[in-house]
Amino acid sequence: MNSGNLTMGSQVKNFENDISRYLDVAHFVMMNSGSSANLAMIEALLRPAKGKPQLSLADKILVPAIAWPTTIWPLVQLGLDPIFVDVNPLTLALDLECAQDVIDEFGGKVRGIFPIHPLGYSMLPSELESFIDKNNLVLINDVCESLGSWREGKHAGTSGTAGSFSFYFSHHITTMEGGGVATNDSKFADDLRSIRSHGWSRDRSDVEEWRTGVTNNDAKFLFVSTGYNVRPMEIQAAIGISQIRDIDIFIGKRRAIAQAVNKAIAGSCIELIGAENLKEGADQNGHSWMLLPLRIKGPNAAELKRKIVKALENLEIETRPVLTGNFLAQPAMRTIGHNRQQPEDFPVATMITETAFMVGAHHDLTSEQIEFLCGALKRIAMEFA
Numbered sequence: 001m002n003s004g005n006l007t008m009g010s011q012v013k014n015f016e017n018d019i020s021r022y023l024d025v026a027h028f029v030m031m032n033s034g035s036s037a038n039l040a041m042i043e044a045l046l047r048p049a050k051g052k053p054q055l056s057l058a059d060k061i062l063v064p065a066i067a068w069p070t071t072i073w074p075l076v077q078l079g080l081d082p083i084f085v086d087v088n089p090l091t092l093a094l095d096l097e098c099a100q101d102v103i104d105e106f107g108g109k110v111r112g113i114f115p116i117h118p119l120g121y122s123m124l125p126s127e128l129e130s131f132i133d134k135n136n137l138v139l140i141n142d143v144c145e146s147l148g149s150w151r152e153g154k155h156a157g158t159s160g161t162a163g164s165f166s167f168y169f170s171h172h173i174t175t176m177e178g179g180g181v182a183t184n185d186s187k188f189a190d191d192l193r194s195i196r197s198h199g200w201s202r203d204r205s206d207v208e209e210w211r212t213g214v215t216n217n218d219a220k221f222l223f224v225s226t227g228y229n230v231r232p233m234e235i236q237a238a239i240g241i242s243q244i245r246d247i248d249i250f251i252g253k254r255r256a257i258a259q260a261v262n263k264a265i266a267g268s269c270i271e272l273i274g275a276e277n278l279k280e281g282a283d284q285n286g287h288s289w290m291l292l293p294l295r296i297k298g299p300n301a302a303e304l305k306r307k308i309v310k311a312l313e314n315l316e317i318e319t320r321p322v323l324t325g326n327f328l329a330q331p332a333m334r335t336i337g338h339n340r341q342q343p344e345d346f347p348v349a350t351m352i353t354e355t356a357f358m359v360g361a362h363h364d365l366t367s368e369q370i371e372f373l374c375g376a377l378k379r380i381a382m383e384f385a
């Protein structure tokens, strides 16, 4: 703040370098939120400054039935056609077997896939890569919930064209609000830099190429693509620089909370979705535990869930649905005329919505708060068993 340099500048550049090094990608383009990152990725696929677009208007893009609104809305807003796919009950991620069925149903009209790596869980890079190769699809990833999750030596969501990240206040690291896109594609990164800033050429690596020979315009003010203003501020990046240094500590704390909760509910009617990843010998780095999705087992699970959620809320333990629940049941889906697929077409998403909920696993929870949470879950699970 004292430097007087408040709008995007050297702090943003430094943070971008730190994050690209951490993610092991060639480029990170910081923006003012994860939602903006999704919007900019799709804009860049549709309208690159040079060369052929990777997607065209009305192309069908596969998305998970349990989603976040701003995974879906940029597709709708920019004229693409989201096709929903049910999720895997064990991971909550888009189920690639169901995705294959959907592709077979829609023939060659499906051009892309936009999976979410949900709640700290990383989808397997090798499975995603062979799926897109087999079906000739563009892959972009929503990694807004899964910073710090690695499988097969790759960070979540770094296969394919690009991945979006969020540094919202409650996430693995925070810049208060903030996000950005990771990519290994230099041209794509340049397009994101233009799109982030009105379509401007000035932050692109090929800026001189654009400026060469320009005589009829001020070469400093060349606009080479469509664009928004989704730039971050220096203060956000400065906070991010100190946050990313502690990422391993934050994730370690989150994993310990998941472990404590899993122990507290052992043998009860409540199970932690993803607990397999906590077992000895499991690939623990593949799950960075954003929030804890808890599912009620057995008959009357839906009714039992309502009772358990009420009991927790009465103790001022905040609960949430799993992301947004079955996204097709959200009222806004009716306003966009998406009538081809109905909520009941997605049995796993429906089951998760009815029988599961989430509690927090933030790394700033105190040991008293964690004990309180675990004690409450244990008592309530026994009471309703």
Ligand SMILES: Cc1ncc(COP(=O)(O)O)c(C=O)c1O
Residues within 6 Å of the ligand: 033, 034, 035, 036, 067, 068, 070, 071, 116, 142, 144, 145, 165, 166, 167, 168, 178, 179
């Ligand atoms: C899967 C997913 N995508 C996108 C976002 C949007 O990120 P932001 O809040 O930074 O806009 C979120 C928010 O948490 C999310 O969970």
